[in-house]
Amino acid sequence: MNAGRTARERARAELTDEIKAVARQQLATVGAEALSLRAISRELGMVSSALYRYFASRDELLTALIIDAYNALGAAAEDAATGGDPIEEWLAIYAAVRGWARTYPQEYALIYGSPISGYQAPQTTVEPASRVPLALLGLLQRAQADGRLTVPGDAPEPSGVLAQQAEVLRALAPDVPSAVLVRAVIVWTQLFGMISFELFGQLVGSMDPADEFFASSARQMAAFAGLR
Amino acid sequence: MNAGRTARERARAELTDEIKAVARQQLATVGAEALSLRAISRELGMVSSALYRYFASRDELLTALIIDAYNALGAAAEDAATGGDPIEEWLAIYAAVRGWARTYPQEYALIYGSPISGYQAPQTTVEPASRVPLALLGLLQRAQADGRLTVPGDAPEPSGVLAQQAEVLRALAPDVPSAVLVRAVIVWTQLFGMISFELFGQLVGSMDPADEFFASSARQMAAFAGLR
DNA sequence: TCACTGTCAAGAGCACTGCTCTCGGTTTTG
């Protein structure tokens, strides 16, 4: 993949990466809202207008950062899925996602916070965005194959529209029962709700610091999803 | 409360409300990020500098809007708690919170999205912010008194730091068991994670439209919290 | 080798922002 033929192409790719690196660094310090193209260009020793040769607009730069963030988080979750005991693996994925979010809170806010106004995510973000839920679904699928997944006694069988929507997910985890697929979405929303609350300060006064609460939630949600 | 004595004080209170009203209206159209004091002052037919007599900074205006939003959402949740059957009441609170969020998505994003960079919530926001979780805790407390709350069989008893944190919540719901208090926080994070995912577009492709998924989640979370 | 073509950084400039300060005029207060 390093076959950037001409020197110009290689220089362009390098500068593009450099811009993103500086942008990420600024992101971590001043936040997405205050990310300034002029400040980035200043840091790089170039003039602001030159930046537009690489990113057509501020939104396009942000989109690139969003995709990178989704991929970094997805990779962290996938690397944590080591294929050992399903419940341990589940806890490892949870810990990896939370760890990444706490290490890169501004990038987390970029992808799971309020959407940038006037900006809508292009289709190119949905594949990187689905890596974490896919890791969880894959784990459930493997657990099902190993007989480590049972439908919890109080899990209602979905019907109507909900059953149809669960069928869409079945394409990704063919052997997992519908009731568990719906619960997988529930625990997915709980995971990111919990992390968002922790990072955005909503837990202050109750469960902050959140380490033990997070660990307990992870275990209870594993059971809720049917892992045994 | 309409005892604004002097004419000046009454005019000031009125203009303050007018500014907030225009700001809310702008919020709904262009989003929090693009909220402009100059645009607000233009709309009001005054000069931008005059606005600073009422709000010392953009952040202070945003803080006022945040507090108003928390209170509006909290009031919606409290109004939904009609004191009938606990589970029906639970579902009503869930529906009220989601309904408010879908009606005022920008104001929801303001309070549950990424925090405005460089801005930290003053202490005055924590009381309005706690009205929704308090409504849920109050419901659990009443259900406990009516014998409609039982600790689910698989709910682990919290220990260590988690048990201490649960004790803090007990001040608000004295008779609710610790295991349920921890689960109340879990369902609280799930509720807002689910709403955020719906509003911020994370559910597109799986559970969108989310009506049935939301209803199913609300019921399952009621059971998870121990409501019978 | 040479001219052509596409790409690049630079600079000036536009319209906008939050915010500060000063200046008169009005209202409230002692």
Place this chain on the structure above:
DNA sequence: CAAAACCGAGAGCAGTGCTCTTGACAGTGA
């Protein structure tokens, strides 16, 4: 009635995203 407090208007500063033009450079076919 005079002093103090408050108010809106206006000018101005430093910053922003973005556009357009200009001149220099690299790569490529004749």
